[in-house]
Amino acid sequence: MAALFEAQEVTKQFSNHRALDRVSIEVPENSIFGLLGPNGAGKTTLIRIINQITAPDNGQLFFQSEKLQPKHIHQIGYLPEERGLYKKMEVGEQALYLAQLKGLSKSDAQKRLKFWFEKFEIQPWWNKKVEELSKGMQQKVQFIVTVIHEPELIIFDEPFSGFDPINVNLLKDEILAIKERGATIIFSTHNMASVEELCDQIVLIDNSKKILEGSVKAIKQEYKSHTFELAYTEAKKDIKTLLGDDFEIISNSANEESQLAKIKLLNGKDQNDLLSLILPFASIISFNEILPTMNDIFISKVKGNIKE
């Protein structure tokens, strides 16, 4: 897959700290790309550089293999984390204004807005002032003006904050639909569950440096701890004695019907070795690998980074 957007060795220095230190990212076309990192890591700076709000001190930026330049602004949509609307302005008028700033003609903007307002069921609010809207509804308006010009690249910075679970789902569906349509999405969030759900690729930035990148699947594989969860009954022997030194039993608990053990493989043993040891002495109900969550990986990587 070709890269839609590429940053090479981007460095940004503010007067007293370095926000980005030779960060390179490659956002594949038509993917959802997770931009992760703790607060103050440099994500917002990178996003602002992509949006050409600020310029990097060093490094190259490419959009569709072309050097990033002002004309690309119309092909990028941006929903900032710090977002708001003019409170005293009417909703429709404001949406029109923002859509026109994105380069749409007035009639075009009107047509598209009508479609989106109906889709999100906020048509009756067209003539209301923004301050009369609930926060969730304001967020919907902001979402609409982010995607209204059908950009090739859309950047969402914490898009779900302030939404109730129903609207979070609505938004997730929209984001997936936008990807379906062919757009590429950069998705910055602290919500790791939604990262696992939505992202194809991620990059983790901490302390202004990139510390991890790759596809979600590959990263999970890479960071797995070879731990398995085993549910069984009718054990004829204690599994501790059964397994010996090649396996570490992290936990073993019993409930009414079965027993549940978490077992880590040691000394290069694989899961088949484990199963063949247990199989003769117990009846196995379920057996599966425990993969680390993105949350675990995030925390361990960022903590490890501090130690280094």
Add this chain to the structure above:
Amino acid sequence: MSKIPLIIKREYLTRVKKKSFLIMTILGPILMAALFIVPIYVAQLKGDVKTIGIIDETGLFLDVFKNTDNLLFIPIDEDLETAKQNIVKNDLYAILHIPGTELSVPETGVLYSDKQPNIVVKDHVQNVIRKKVEALKLDASGVDPEILNSIKTKINLLTIKINKGGEEESSSTELSMAVGFISGLIIYFFIFMYGAQVMRGVIEEKTNRIVEIIVSSVKPFQLMMGKIIGVAMVGLTQFALWVIFTVIIVSGFLSIFSADVTSYQSSQLKLAEGNIPQTEALKSGGANEAAIAIFESIQSINFIVIIGAFVFFFIGGYLLYGAFFAAIGSAVDSETDTQQFMLPLTAPLILSIVLAQFIMVNPDGPVAFWLSIFPLTSPVIMMIRIPFGVPYFDLFLSMSLLILGFLGATWLAAKIYRTGILMYGKKISYKELWKWIKY
């Protein structure tokens, strides 16, 4: 397509549609018209007549107190103590007691009243007594009052400007002062009112957090310029409406009251002349001469230059300050934080108004010259100087510097602005601002 027109349109429409704009547009002319109308109207009113009782123990003054429109003088036969007790019963405003004296010429009088007598009454009484006493003293020293009257002369000094061609132009210092000061004052208020609006607009965008959405589609510079220009157009609209409405209201009022006004004016004229007895011929001649002189000096002021300069300095001054106001707005989080930056910025403007009187007295001095060249003070000071006649070189220099100043200010402000609008929750110092500019 440039997006500045879109931004200008939004800034303009949202402000013009506000209720406060409508209210100000209506109230402004009413207030301005009131400035013209109220004095005339008040003059129409006859104050209530005040009666003053006189106890004159010298017997010299009874016939010099002539009744006026507002004051009625009556002699009282009672002695002072009874009169004082009867002041309310007799419906008297005050009692004037002139005690008898051993001297040939009395020099004291006492005004008794149950409330503090007003200053007009006091002055009137004092004047009448003084004149009589002076007359008595002159009489005593043998000077003929007629001689004295013939010495008193009213001087009507015409000031005549000689222009380069050697032609004479009559001018009126008072008129120049008025035209200059009023136009300077209007510029001053305009910069303050609409400059502050720019600043508030920027702060609003910042605190609403909409600014990041907008700067992802337009350059911060475009947003800033759009706002400054949009607000300027609001100001010009309001100003134009004010002028139109004021003219309508004042002319409407004058057409209703015109008859009364002329009679008021003529009575004023009589009053003024009444003080100085002159021969009838001299009087009318003097009045005509004065009227012609004023008329001539109105013509002598070059209104095309003044109006042209006014529009230029009005807009130029606003744009210069507007850029700075926008920069301040971008650097702070709320209006309460603006104080530390507002004071140094507005000091030159306030100084211009404070120095206005000095400039009017000395419109060609070095202070006036330098302040009318310096872009931060020139919009007000130059307008004060212009009606007195300013060399075209000065005017040209001042205008060029104002344009340069505006460009410089915008460049500087844009640097602060683009960093400031994305900076939250940080108290900004001058040192920090300097970093943004260098950056």
